[in-house]
Amino acid sequence: MFDRMFVRQVADTDGRTGEMASEQGVAGRRLPIDDLMSRVSSLEPRSSIEKTELVEPSSQIPALLPGQVGVLAGDPGLGMTRLGLVMLSDYAGAGAVAYLDVRGWLSPLAAWEVGIEPDRLVIARCGEVVRWGKAVAALLDGATAVLAEVPAGAKDASIRKLAALARNRGTTLLLRPLKHAVPAGIAHLTLEARETAWSGAVDGHGRIERRRTRLTASGKAMQGMTRTIEMEDDGSNTLRVVPGVAAAETRSVAG
Amino acid sequence: MWYPEWPLRRPGASPDEPGQAIGTDGRVEAVNAAAIAAGIRRGMRRGEAEGICPLVVTIERDYSAEMIAFEPVVTAIEDLIPNVEVVEPGLVFVPVSGAVGYYGGESSLAERVAKEIDRTAGGGFLIGIAEGPFAARQAAARANGKPPILTIEDDEAFLASLDISTVGREELVATFRWLGITTLGELARLPGSAVSSRFGTAGLEAHRLASGRDRAVSPRDLPVDLTVSERFSPPLEDLEQAAFVARAMAGRLVEALASLGTAPFRIVVEAEAADGTIRSRTWLSSDPLDDRAIADRVRWQLRAWIDGVGAGIRGGLVALRIEPANLSGAGRQLSLGEDARAASETHRAFAETQAIVGRDGLLQAHPQGGREPGERVIWHRWGEEPVVRRDPNAPWPGRIPGPSPTLVPPAPQPFHIEWDGGMPSRVRLGSRWVTVRSWAGPWRKVGRWWKGEEPGDQYQIVTSAGAFLCEVRGGEAWLTGIYD
Numbered sequence: 223m224f225d226r227m228f229v230r231q232v233a234d235t236d237g238r239t240g241e242m243a244s245e246q247g248v249a250g251r252r253l254p255i256d257d258l259m260s261r262v263s264s265l266e267p268r269s270s271i272e273k274t275e276l277v278e279p280s281s282q283i284p285a286l287l288p289g290q291v292g293v294l295a296g297d298p299g300l301g302m303t304r305l306g307l308v309m310l311s312d313y314a315g316a317g318a319v320a321y322l323d324v325r326g327w328l329s330p331l332a333a334w335e336v337g338i339e340p341d342r343l344v345i346a347r348c349g350e351v352v353r354w355g356k357a358v359a360a361l362l363d364g365a366t367a368v369l370a371e372v373p374a375g376a377k378d379a380s381i382r383k384l385a386a387l388a389r390n391r392g393t394t395l396l397l398r399p400l401k402h403a404v405p406a407g408i409a410h411l412t413l414e415a416r417e418t419a420w421s422g423a424v425d426g427h428g429r430i431e432r433r434r435t436r437l438t439a440s441g442k443a444m445q446g447m448t449r450t451i452e453m454e455d456d457g458s459n460t461l462r463v464v465p466g467v468a469a470a471e472t473r474s475v476a477g
Numbered sequence: 478m479w480y481p482e483w484p485l486r487r488p489g490a491s492p493d494e495p496g497q498a499i500g501t502d503g504r505v506e507a508v509n510a511a512a513i514a515a516g517i518r519r520g521m522r523r524g525e526a527e528g529i530c531p532l533v534v535t536i537e538r539d540y541s542a543e544m545i546a547f548e549p550v551v552t553a554i555e556d557l558i559p560n561v562e563v564v565e566p567g568l569v570f571v572p573v574s575g576a577v578g579y580y581g582g583e584s585s586l587a588e589r590v591a592k593e594i595d596r597t598a599g600g601g602f603l604i605g606i607a608e609g610p611f612a613a614r615q616a617a618a619r620a621n622g623k624p625p626i627l628t629i630e631d632d633e634a635f636l637a638s639l640d641i642s643t644v645g646r647e648e649l650v651a652t653f654r655w656l657g658i659t660t661l662g663e664l665a666r667l668p669g670s671a672v673s674s675r676f677g678t679a680g681l682e683a684h685r686l687a688s689g690r691d692r693a694v695s696p697r698d699l700p701v702d703l704t705v706s707e708r709f710s711p712p713l714e715d716l717e718q719a720a721f722v723a724r725a726m727a728g729r730l731v732e733a734l735a736s737l738g739t740a741p742f743r744i745v746v747e748a749e750a751a752d753g754t755i756r757s758r759t760w761l762s763s764d765p766l767d768d769r770a771i772a773d774r775v776r777w778q779l780r781a782w783i784d785g786v787g788a789g790i791r792g793g794l795v796a797l798r799i800e801p802a803n804l805s806g807a808g809r810q811l812s813l814g815e816d817a818r819a820a821s822e823t824h825r826a827f828a829e830t831q832a833i834v835g836r837d838g839l840l841q842a843h844p845q846g847g848r849e850p851g852e853r854v855i856w857h858r859w860g861e862e863p864v865v866r867r868d869p870n871a872p873w874p875g876r877i878p879g880p881s882p883t884l885v886p887p888a889p890q891p892f893h894i895e896w897d898g899g900m901p902s903r904v905r906l907g908s909r910w911v912t913v914r915s916w917a918g919p920w921r922k923v924g925r926w927w928k929g930e931e932p933g934d935q936y937q938i939v940t941s942a943g944a945f946l947c948e949v950r951g952g953e954a955w956l957t958g959i960y961d
Contacts, residue, residue, distance in 0.1 A: 345839075
């Protein structure tokens with residue numbers, strides 16, 4: 223997963239990388255979250271980007287294996303649909319991928335831009351809660367990965383059944399809840415968008431070019447920890463988006 | 478024997494109105510005379526046909542219902558000649574070599590069959606007699622006598638004059654034409670090895686058809702009996718139960734055949750009723766049958782026996798057998814990385830999804846030319862071919878630059894923008910107002926004035942909640958995309 227995404231690791235003021243600082247923060251002097259957050263790249267454009275270096279993305283966001291369930295939470299507009307399409311594109315090489323479109327608003331242009339071939343993307347439109355579960359279940363039987371918007375009113379039991387079915391079929395399932403949260407315990411990885419900022423457009427000039435989104439990653443895939451990750455989406459190449467992810471570990475969860 | 482308009486034979490259907498029957502791939506499979514007069518042809522895409530003749534009555538094929546109505550015709554032919562092979566409702570092949578001697582010649586036999594069919598189901602049928610099924614069908618398509626019977630003495634000579642499009646396979650035909658091969662005769666004159674090396678299995682199959690050598694010439698013998706059968710106690714009385722069992726049996730059969738590297742072109746379905754009656758029917762296909770195709774044919778046949786005119790299956794179904802025949806390895810060579818089973822499962826799953834969300838609910842999209850995000854996408858139903866109207870590789874000056882909005886509403890949505898000195902200052906998202914951080918635009922959009930479109934200004938508006946693409950027309954703002 224994320225083989226087309228680059229992770230930018232922000233250099234600390236004293237030359238250590240964010241990853242190193244956070245490791246020490248967790249294991250050693252345990253930096254306060256606010257202090258650590260201040261070391262993470264701010265969402266505004268800044269010159270410190272020159273100090274960044276590329277690291278393996280898998281060290282930040284682990285791949286979802288076949289049968290695992292991911293949740294992409296966050297208000298519309300924060301970039302989670304595009305992130306979901308990027309994740310979906312990693313499975314499109316092995317077969318058809320499916321998007322269950324509750325709103326009927328998905329633009330396939332965005333999917334093609336992140337590298338999904340038109341022939342490999344199937345879009346099911348289903349706004350009715352009653353048929354939504356059946357439609358996702360049917361898609362799980364045939365697609366290599368499914369990104370499904372979760373409509374308001376979808377029952378928790380139904381979502382749990384779908385997660386179990388995905389595990390049984392060995393199909394990766396990405397859930398994009400539109401209103402309420404997905405029930406706890408089903409997601410191997412939960413990515414939740416916190417805020418986003420675009421650069422490129424200034425007072426009527428230019429055009430929007432690059433987006434930075436701050437999101438949190440949690441779940442079993444993160445070994446029980448919650449990480450704050452900053453992701454950069456540079457859509458200058460309209461055929462292939464090469465976003466960057468600036469990441470820093472912010473805290474650990476004792477459980 | 479071929480009834481070209483059989484799918485259109487529905488109660489209440491008027492022959493005076495143009496009518497067409499659409500297959501699962503969205504193409505026209507049957508047309509009546511009125512539709513032909515309007516310019517619709519078999520093989521056209523549904524949209525194309527409806528564009529030519531907007532008044533055409535379109536029905537989707539229902540093979541089960543068609544087979545129920547067709548069963549008496551098959552029975553009538555079987556009363557005269559055994560071993561009728563059903564290709565689909567409306568089309569059967571009958572081996573006549575044995576019966577010719579009994580009835581005193583091909584002509585008298587064909588006339589006898591025609592008379593019997595006419596008595597059972599009325600006119601509209603065509604009969605072609607030839608050495609192979611392909612030539613026989615082409616002969617039937619050209620039969621115009623009274624009764625409409627055409628007998629071919631020399632298959633190869635007959636086929637040589639036919640247009641290359643007769644072999645089907647649109648892309649292959651286009652390539653042949655590009656190479657200057659316009660008739661089946663020209664294709665047949667090419668060396669088979671050269672056609673095979675250039676066009677693979679599909680080309681070789683076309684070459685064999687063009688040469689009058691159908692796929693039935695050398696069925697493979699298998700060392701074991703691969704017939705699958707099930708006995709039921711108590712007898713099955715519900716069609717759906719039987720169809721469910723048939724699906725599992727078809728899967729077993731195809732799996733066993735796949736292990737031998739082969740697939741059937743023909744199956745014999747045999748059903749035993751509780752009263753001891755055994756009924757059987759042969760189904761033929763021009764392509765190797767997969768498990769789904771076999772299960773479909775068994776279900777159509779069972780339904781025809783149960784619901785159709787005749788004895789039915791009295792007392793329920795006690796045994797069901799599916800026997801493969803005309804086995805061939807042709808066309809079963811998989812390419813590197815191809816997973817036939819996975820492709821079949823994917824197809825089945827998407828077909829099931831389509832049944833749940835409706836035909837217009839399962840879609841695919843392809844790029845086409847245009848300036849706005851919505852214009853640059855051509856949608857089509859899953860399983861159908863897209864009709865791209867505008868060249869996506871053309872320059873399209875004035876196109877909204879990338880990255881593209883991820884969400885595009887089907888129609889522009891009202892969008893509330895608060896302006897301050899001609900500059901956007903706040904936008905309303907639901908019940909809250911959000912401050913505009915930055916924006917790009919306005920980009921003037923003239924619009925298609927000849928179609929009554931108003932000119933407008935397009936903006937990209939950036940807020941803390943995301944970026945939006947919108948258009949201002951006549952003092953009102955409309956949301957046209959969200960960069961989610």
